[in-house]
Amino acid sequence: MACDEIITVRGLSNAFGEQYVHKDLDLTVCRGEILGVVGGSGTGKSVLMRSIIGLQQPVSGEIEVLGEPMVDRDEAEAKNIRRRWGILFQNGALFSTLTVAENVQVPIREYFPYIKGELLDEIAAYKIAMSGLPANAGPKYPSELSGGMRKRAALARALALDPELLFLDEPTAGLDPIGAAAFDELIVKLKQKLDLTVFLITHDLDTLHAICDRVAVLADQKVIAVGTIEELLAMDHPWIQEYFNGPRGRAASGHKTGASVG
C-alpha cells in the first residue's frame, strides 16, 4: 500500500536543558492507519506527540502535519490545522470549571459559532454517549467523575469536531477491560466510517493487537522500528522481544489468536 503521508517527522531532536529526549528521530504516519506508539516509561512518547502538535519547541528537525509545517508556526495559521485534529492528553486536561457537555462544546463553539442552543446540546449529548459515558454525565463537572470516566469525557472532546486525525495518549489506561475493548471497537468503527488516522500512544498490548495497523517502537531517543506486529516480532532487538514476548505480550497475542479461532 502506497503511503499517503499525513504526519512526517524528520531529524527531530528535543531536549530539556542538557537532557536529550529525542535525537534525530524520523517517523511517518500514513493516512487512514492506526499507528501504535510504544516505548518504556519516559522514552519520550508524550513529548513526541507534543512536538507533533506544536506544543513543544524542538531543538532541530522538521515536522509536517496534514501537509503543513508545524515548527515555528504562528497561531493564526496553525488554527486551520487545529480544527482538523482531536487530541486526548495523557491526564485528560479537561477544563475543570466547565461541565463535561460544555467541555465537548468548546471546540464546536470556537469553530462553528452558528451551531447553538438545542442542536449544540444534542451534539454534545450523543458525543458523550458515543464515548461510553452514561447519559447523566453531561451536566457533571470533571471533579465529579471517576478517573476512567474523565478519560472518556476527554475522548468525547477530542472527537467533538469529527477530526481526520486523532492523537491519543494512553486512552485505555485506567479503563476497565470491557470498557477498553469497547473503546478499541469505537476507534475502529470511526476509523472505517470517517477515514480517521490515529496516532495512538499505548502500553495496552491488547489494544495494540486488536486495532493497530502498524506499531512504532521508541527507544534510545529514536524510533528504532516501525511495522506490523509480525514484522516487529521478526526483529531481534532485545527490548522488542522482551516487550512482545514477555509474559504479558504472549498472553495478549495468545488471547487474540484464541479469539479469532474460536
Place this chain on the structure above:
Amino acid sequence: MVEETETSPDGGPHRLAIEGALTISRLGGIRRDIDAAPDPLTLDVSGVDRIDTVGAWLLHRTVRDRGATIVGQSPEINDLIGQVADADPGAPVQREKPPRPLAFLAELGEWTIEFGRTFVGLLGFFGSVILGFASLIRHPKRFRFNAVVQRFDLVGVRALGIIGLMSFLIGIVVGQQGAVQLQQFGAEVYTINLIGRLTLRELGTLMTAIMVAGRSGSAFAAQIGTMKITEEIDAMRTIGVSPVEALVIPRLLAAVVMMPLLAFFSMVLTLAGGGLFCWLVLEIPPLTYISRLQEVIPITDLWVGLIKAPIFGFIIALAGCFQGMQVKGNSEEVGLRTTTAVVQSIFMVIVLDAVFAVFFSQVGWN
C-alpha cells in the same frame, strides 16, 4: 453543496435533495433549509459524498422529531446514522437551575449557610492548628526546620524590597500632608511628632500587614489550594504526614515571626522617608530630626506597634491556609479562595487594629 428543492405537483411529501458534503462545516445552511421545509418531508441523500457524525446526527434528529423519510442512502450513511442513534441519550446535558424568583432566596440561603460554615470551619481549623503545635512540642523531632527557614525567606527576606520602598514613600507623603496643614498654624515643626507617632503606633504595622496579606496570605491560599486539587494533600495524609504539620505550621510560624521584624523595618524606613522630606523641604537637619523624634515619641508607641504585628501575622496565615484547605473541585475555586483569604485577613486585621487602639488608650499607653 448544492441543494434542490422541489414540491411534488400532487401535493405529496416535500422532497429535499442534499448533495456534496454533509459535515459539521456545512451544517448551518443545510439545517436552515431543513427547518424551512414543510412536513411531511423526504430527504434525498443520494448525492452526499462525504458525511460525518454531526451530519448523521442532523438526519437522525430530523427523522426523530419530524418523522421525515430518508431515501437514497448508502450503507455507510445508514451505519453512521445507526451509530449516532444508538448514542442518542435522551437526557439533558445542562444543569437544572431553580426558577428565577426563587433563585435570589436560594442564593441568600446558600450564602448564609456558607458564612456559618466558614466561621465554624475556621474555629475547627484553629483547633487543629493548636493540636498540631501541641504534638510538635511533644515530638520536637518532627519539626520541619528546613520548611520553616524556607518560609522565613519567602515571607520575610523577599518582602524587604517592596515593603521598604512603600514605607519610604509613605513617610514622604505623610510628612508632606502634615506639613501643609500644620504650616497654617506656623507649627511645621510638629510634623515630626505626626510622622513619628503615627508611624510607630499605626502605619508601620498596618501597612506591613496589608502587604504581607497581599503577598504571602494569597500565596498560601493558592499553593495549598492547588495541592488540594491535585490530591497532593490526600496523598500526604495517606502517607501519614499531617498537612497541618507540614504545610500550615511552617507558614504560620513564618508569618508570626516575620511580621514584627518587617513592621519594625517598615517603621524605620517610614521615619527615614519623613526625615528626608523634613530635611529637603522644611530644612530640618537629620540630626535635629532624630533627637526631636527621641523627645516626642514615648517608647510605649513602639510596643503598641510591635505587639500587634505577630497577631496580625497569625491571622493572615491562618486565613490563607484555611481558605486554601477549603478548595475543592476546580481551578476557579483556587482564585475565589485566594481572593477571600486576602479580603478576610485584611478585614480582620483592620477590625482588630481598631480594638487594639481602644485597648491601648484604656491602659494609658497614649
